[in-house]
Amino acid sequence: MNHLIRNLFVLIFTVGIAMSGFAGDKLSPYLSLRTFDIPMPEAVSKVKSALESKNFEIIGEYQPGKNSNLYVIAFSRPDLKQIVVDIKDRGALASVLKIGFVKKDGKITISMLNPMYLFYAYLGDNADTYKTNLERVANDAKAAMATLSAGLVPFGGNEEADDLKDYHFMAMMPRFNDPVKLRTFSSFQEGLDTIRKNLESGIGNTEKVYEVVFPDKNIAVFGVGLLDKDKGEAHFLPIIGEDNIAAMPYEIILQDNQATMLHGKYRIAVHWPELSMGTFMKIMSTPGDVNDALELLTK
Numbered sequence: 001m002n003h004l005i006r007n008l009f010v011l012i013f014t015v016g017i018a019m020s021g022f023a024g025d026k027l028s029p030y031l032s033l034r035t036f037d038i039p040m041p042e043a044v045s046k047v048k049s050a051l052e053s054k055n056f057e058i059i060g061e062y063q064p065g066k067n068s069n070l071y072v073i074a075f076s077r078p079d080l081k082q083i084v085v086d087i088k089d090r091g092a093l094a095s096v097l098k099i100g101f102v103k104k105d106g107k108i109t110i111s112m113l114n115p116m117y118l119f120y121a122y123l124g125d126n127a128d129t130y131k132t133n134l135e136r137v138a139n140d141a142k143a144a145m146a147t148l149s150a151g152l153v154p155f156g157g158n159e160e161a162d163d164l165k166d167y168h169f170m171a172m173m174p175r176f177n178d179p180v181k182l183r184t185f186s187s188f189q190e191g192l193d194t195i196r197k198n199l200e201s202g203i204g205n206t207e208k209v210y211e212v213v214f215p216d217k218n219i220a221v222f223g224v225g226l227l228d229k230d231k232g233e234a235h236f237l238p239i240i241g242e243d244n245i246a247a248m249p250y251e252i253i254l255q256d257n258q259a260t261m262l263h264g265k266y267r268i269a270v271h272w273p274e275l276s277m278g279t280f281m282k283i284m285s286t287p288g289d290v291n292d293a294l295e296l297l298t299k
Helices: 002-024 040-052 078-084 091-095 115-123 131-146 188-201 233-240 242-247 264-271 277-282 286-296
Strands: 030-036 057-062 070-076 097-104 107-113 153-155 180-184 206-214 219-226 250-255 258-261
Touching: 030 131, 030 242, 040 057, 040 070, 040 097, 040 107, 040 131, 057 206, 070 078, 070 206, 070 242, 078 091, 078 131, 091 115, 091 206, 091 219, 091 250, 097 242, 107 115, 107 131, 107 242, 115 131, 180 286, 188 206, 188 219, 188 250, 188 258, 206 286, 219 286, 233 242, 233 277, 250 286, 258 286, 264 286
Parallel strands: none
Antiparallel strands: 030 107, 030 153, 057 070, 070 097, 097 107, 180 258, 206 219, 219 250, 250 258
16 A cells, blocks of 8 residues: 555656646746836836846837827847847847836836747747747846846746747638738848838838848848727727737838738737637738738838
């Protein structure tokens, strides 16, 4: 009997270790700080200072949908850029991390797009290849935010790292490697000049939130605010959930002479993985609307 009990304990312990490792591979898309009872500008200033203390650079900021209760900071760091720019399949999209601010009932909740979630979704197997260096970036970002809060609380879903590498909302839906082709230019420089000019003019009710250019690689990433009140962020964010605001803004990536964007049915789903099909259907026109707005920026 003692032998059987001992074997049972061994079995339970072994299964527990296995399940612990399995759970450790799960990633949530967002990490939430505590709620702050301070004005939005003060909250933004605190976050910027915390990020800069870990050598991150603030590369852009805006109010999604021109909503004064929403704010996003985009940031990056040279070591992150150096890793991702050499990953050919649009790896530069992972060069930008984001912090979101949501004001409700006079109080502000701050959240961060989970860096490792983004890396596995956008870099695939390369996230494992460069895991040590990517985790250094992720841990520094989390450490910066931890100086402002007692802890970081995961929310927004729970996905296995391996599943993120080939993420899709459901069968037949697009994946990361199914981008939307916006335009082929005669050269990288023509593409860069065209997109810059159109963003400056606000073509398609858009605004430039950030720009990251790798001139020696002929790669550029643009973060684009979608301002159309009937088709942009002001329309779809209240439906799918403003708590996930650190997903924004949407991006265009220019590689050599080819401008592409992530398909909306992938890009929205991977950042809102808890969306029900019913809610997704309420924004069924949004992927096409985003496509139209970003395509105009390449004309």
